[in-house]
Amino acid sequence: MHALTLHNSLTRRREVFAPINPQRVGLYVCGPTVYDRAHLGNARPVVVFDVLARLLRVLFPHVVYVRNITDVEDKINARAAELGVSIGEVTARTTAEFHADMAALGALPPNEEPRATDNIPQMIAIIEKLIANGNAYEAEGHVLFSVESDPHYGRLSGRSPEEMQAGARVEVAPFKRDPGDFVLWKPSPANPEGPELPGWDSPWGRGRPGWHIECSAMSWRYLGEDFDLHGGGSDLLFPHHENEMAQSCCAFPGSRFAHTWVHNGMLLVDGEKMSKSLGNFRTVRDVLALAPGEAVRFLLLRAHYRATLDFTEAALAEARRELDRFYRALARHAPAFAETPAEVPRPLMAALCDDLNTPAAIAALHVLADQAMAGDAEAAAGLHAAGRVLGLLQASPEAWFHGDEEDAGVAAAIAERIAARKARDFARADAIRAELLARGIALEDNASGTSWRRVESGAAS
RNA sequence: GGUCCGGUGGCAGAGUGGUGAUGCAGCGGACUGCAAAUCCGCGAAUGUGGGUUCGAUUCCCGCCCGGACCUCCA
Missing domain, CATH: 3.40.50.620 (HUPs)
Structure with missing residues (x-):
């Protein structure tokens, strides 16, 4: 204990x-x-x-x-x-x-x-x-x-x-x-x-x-x-x-x-105190239009609670990328931890018990993610359990990557691209990929096929 | 003016009296049709001047910089 x-x-x-x-x-x-x-x-x-x-x-x-x-x-x-x-x-x-x-x-x-x-x-x-x-x-x-x-x-x-x-x-x-x-x-x-x-x-x-x-x-x-x-x-x-x-x-x-x-501690926006007169007043709802709520939460937990925290859109995007990695690690072992909740890993508890050191806790999450990526299912279960204490990582990886918006046509586009690749028509395949990216959907080809995820719309390559 | 908190690599951000986590970004490589993802590797930091100490990023003092609060309903 x-x-x-x-x-x-x-x-x-x-x-x-x-x-x-x-x-x-x-x-x-x-x-x-x-x-x-x-x-x-x-x-x-x-x-x-x-x-x-x-x-x-x-x-x-x-x-x-x-x-x-x-x-x-x-x-x-x-x-x-x-x-x-x-x-x-x-x-x-x-x-x-x-x-x-x-x-x-x-x-x-x-x-x-x-x-x-x-x-x-x-x-x-x-x-x-x-x-x-x-x-x-x-x-x-x-x-x-x-x-x-x-x-x-x-x-x-x-x-x-x-x-x-x-x-x-x-x-x-x-x-x-x-x-x-x-x-x-x-x-x-x-x-x-x-x-x-x-x-x-x-x-x-x-x-x-x-x-x-x-x-x-x-x-x-x-x-x-x-x-x-x-x-x-x-x-x-x-x-x-x-x-x-x-x-x-x-x-x-x-x-x-x-x-x-x-x-x-207090929160700043772009290095300045948030105020209506400065025009940098951000409501939660405004920010939820930019990124999933979980990314906003993660951003808030990346700094120690007593430190001043500077909110920037760049930091929000980074928070989202970090969560991407955690969800990828979980996705590798999804069924392994779905049923039986694992015990919260000690490094995570140690960090949180140390004056609620969430940045150190997040570092512990990265260690678990590395292990899960390397094939350790127990680490994935631990990552999931650790996320529970932080109020993170409880969504399904699919929900995290796909969001809840309509994804009409994505499956068809992917199928078309797979056919094009099979025919070695890479120009067409790349065009399809670029089109989807412009819509905020990034494709990834891996051993099991082609998967997709939402990214910040307009994200470069 | 007073009280309090903080200043760490390009950015974010921990810890620690004895060769400075972690992440993002960058660079090189593996993999890939090309990417992405993943993996391997690389460079990169303790605001400033003193003091204490064998040794300070860490403790103490000054300075500089940043932030919160200093009131009761205007």
Whole structure:
């Protein structure tokens, strides 16, 4: 059995992962705010933590993976107003799109996917505890968390409240006792002029939750006051995660909230931060038009999860070529591993248990592929099993190479070319091959005949 | 300005206090009608200046460069 080590953002060092209860390992990951299609930056944590969840399931008998849906947030309100549709319509549609996109990337659904709006009573309960404990106060219809009341505030992000004030670039609301105080609950007054804001009755009047409270509520409900792992993008470390932890630890004195924090690095596009103004904003759906979802997933796993990852179309094409080789290796032994699932090879487990080192894991995949190419059926079965933990290589080689588009005429063209070759009319044979290549179909003659595969359309020789 | 992370061959990307994985691309060869695929082989890297050390790519400090965050709903 390999010991899993993970870099814990809380301690800033790598630690051996020791679950609170090995019979029930808990993982909470911040999910999407459903106001627009998922972009590549949203996809990275989903894929990274999908691998972590798969790995945990290999190591432990029972894993509860919780990923929330944030369906109350002002960006959603703005989006609904912009589109002239209801908030519910925006969140329902965006959630469905999110599910479809993540499925295309091979991410398994989490065990629990709670919605913020289904957990308002839990949020109110936590806020009441915070007020009772002297960690929160009411001001002008808002309820605010008092940063000063929490001696540990800043521990996760490594900032002191004083430091943060120095660089503060946003005006501080006058009703705050401390500039660092943040909103737990805010008023949603009826708005006769514009669109209605979402609101729920609370001890502080009709209102809606602040940004951070939902994760405290949902992790508490599904995983308890103390739980094993909390994941998310490194951009959420502050303020979101810091505030989450402060709220939860103060609401439940004596608890530590998440014991291990795991943060994935940011994603760049062509070396630049992805942003709408730069015009390099890539949605998952856009990228799925360029390559199979599995290639996108593989690309995301080629870099270590904590490193910044630069997305380029060249890297996507390379990811696809690498997968081509793996599928070729599997194709040589297809029936050998189809029935009985093999044990996950040790080198793969060793790499993943070493702080989820997916690049090293992929190197292990290449070793297995070499062996499979050389005729080792056991290695092929191991490759397939290794792919299962990474969420890769589970398609049939044929499906991978042929895709699911219509391939009308390909078989006939191949037959014609075989006839031409038999007649030693190589000019005709080569013309047929070139024609198919122009359609994005590459031919390969081998001992057993002629096979074909899809390549990037327009790919040169 | 503050906090944090990173800078490895043409590109991508690991590891490591003692002759630097893996992949893609390139080059040579085998195979092929020619290719592709496969196989064999080749060249190619640790930002910079110091320090610690018998020895640093790895540890420490400075510098340069790149990136994330610095707040609560504008």
